[in-house]
Amino acid sequence: MRMxxxxxxxxxxxxxxxxxxHHIAQNVREIIDKELKRTNAINLxxxxxxxxxxxxxxxxxxxxRYKIVKILGGSVIIVSPQPQVRRIIEMAGIHKxxxxxNTLDNALKMV
Amino acid sequence: MDNMMKLxxxxxxxxERFARTVAAAFATILDPTLEELSEIKTAVSEAVTNAIIHGxxxxxxxxxxxxxxxxxTIEFIVSDRGKGIEDITQAMQPLFTGKPEMERSGMGFTxxxxxxxxxxxxxxxxxxxxxxxxxxxxxx
Ligand SMILES: Nc1ncnc2c1ncn2[C@@H]1O[C@H](COP(=O)(O)OP(=O)(O)OP(=O)(O)O)[C@@H](O)[C@H]1O
Ligand SMILES: [Mg+2]
Numbered sequence: 001m002r003m004x005x006x007x008x009x010x011x012x013x014x015x016x017x018x019x020x021x022h023h024i025a026q027n028v029r030e031i032i033d034k035e036l037k038r039t040n041a042i043n044l045x046x047x048x049x050x051x052x053x054x055x056x057x058x059x060x061x062x063x064x065r066y067k068i069v070k071i072l073g074g075s076v077i078i079v080s081p082q083p084q085v086r087r088i089i090e091m092a093g094i095h096k097x098x099x100x101x102n103t104l105d106n107a108l109k110m111v
Numbered sequence: 112m113d114n115m116m117k118l119x120x121x122x123x124x125x126x127e128r129f130a131r132t133v134a135a136a137f138a139t140i141l142d143p144t145l146e147e148l149s150e151i152k153t154a155v156s157e158a159v160t161n162a163i164i165h166g167x168x169x170x171x172x173x174x175x176x177x178x179x180x181x182x183x184t185i186e187f188i189v190s191d192r193g194k195g196i197e198d199i200t201q202a203m204q205p206l207f208t209g210k211p212e213m214e215r216s217g218m219g220f221t222x223x224x225x226x227x228x229x230x231x232x233x234x235x236x237x238x239x240x241x242x243x244x245x246x247x248x249x250x251x
Contacts, residue, residue: 022160023124029214053149055156056222060214084149091225092218 001028005039010074011111012041013104019053025061032065042074043111047104048081058085059092066098075099077107114140114180122167122174122191124160130176131156137178138185143248150226151185151246157219158189158242165209166193166240186245196234203232 002015012035020028036044044065048054066076078100081089089095101107116137120126134155135148143151155176162174170193177188196202202209203224208217223230227244234240 019128021124021127021156022164023127025214026124053152053156055153055160056216056218057160059216059218063216064214083146084153088153088222091222092216 001031003031003035005035005041006108007039009043009108009111010041011043011045011108012036012039013045013047015047015049016051018051020051020058020061021053021055022057025057029061029064033068036068036072042069042072044069044074044076045079045104045107045111046076047079047107048085049079051085052082054085054088056088056092058088059094062089062094062098063092075111077101077110079104079107112179112181114178116178118176119173120176122163122172122193124163126174127156127159127163130159130174134176134178134187137180138248140180141183141185141248142251144251147246147248151187154223154226154244154246155187155189157223158187158244161219161242162189162191162193162240164213164215165196166191168194182247183250184245184247186243188241188243190239190241192239195236195238196232196240197236199232199234 004013069076076098131152135152138151175190179186203220205221206217208215227246230244232242
C-alpha cells in the first residue's frame with residue numbers, strides 16, 4: 001500500500017496492491033485513519049488498479065472510511081477496480097454510494 | 112471421488128491467504144476459467160476468515176480445509192472447533208453480522224452462496240462450525 005497527498009485539494013490517494021483481506025485490513029484501516037487526521041485531508045481516493053483480490057473484509061474497510069470522510073464533508077472515489085474486486089463492490093451495493101472511475105485524473109476532477 | 116486434499120492450520124489471520132491460495136491451486140487440476148478460479152478463491156476466503164474471526168475470536172485453535180473433486184464438481188469443507196452459531200438461518204441472511212463494531216458487513220455467506228452452486232452449514236454451540244460448499248465447473 002502506498003499513499004500520496006494532493007494537498008491543495010485535500011485528497012489522500014491510497015494505492016492498494018495485491019490482496020485486501022481480513023489480515024491486511026486491520027493495518028490498512030489504521031494507517032488510513034491516522035493519515036487522514038495527520039494531513040487534514042477530507043477526500044479519499046482508493047486506487048485499485050493493482051489490487052487483484054478483495055473479499056468482504058474490503059467492503060468493511062471501504063464503507064468504514066466512507067462514513068469517516070462523509071462526516072468530514074468530503075467524498076470517496078474508487079479508481080479502476082479489476083473484475084473480481086468490482087464484483088464484490090457491486091454485490092455489496094458500494095457502487096450506489098461511491099463513485100467509480102477509470103483513471104486517477106478523472107477521480108481528482110470528481111472530488 | 113477422483114481426488115481429495117486436507118489442510119489444517121492455526122487460526123492466524125496470515126493463514127487466510129495461504130488457505131485460499133491452496134484452494135485455488137487444488138482447483139487448477141480441473142482447468143477452471145479465471146472467473147471460476149476467483150469465485151472459488153473468494154468463497155474459501157470468506158469461510159476461512161469466518162472460522163478465524165467468529166469461530167475462535169481471541170482463543171487459539173485449528174481450522175481445517177478439505178477439498179474434494181468428483182468429475183467436474185469441486186467441493187470445499189471448512190471447519191472449526193470454535194464457539195458455533197446459535198441461529199444459522201439468521202447468520203446466513205445478507206447483511207447480518209454478529210460483529211458490526213469490527214466493520215464486518217455481513218456479506219460473507221452471501222458471497223459464498225453467489226459464487227458456489229450450493230452451501231450447507233452445520234454448527235453446534237460450543238462445538239464448532241462446518242461449511243460445505245460445492246461448484247460444478249464448465250466443461251472445457
Ligand atoms: N465459523 C463461524 N463460527 C461462529 N460464527 C460464525 C461463523 N461463521 C459465521 N458466523 C456468524 O455468522 C455471521 C454472518 O457471517 P458473514 O460471513 O455472512 O458476515 P460477517 O463475517 O459478520 O461479515 P463479513 O463476512 O461481511 O465481513 C457472523 O457475523 C457470525 O456471527
Ligand atoms: Mg464473514
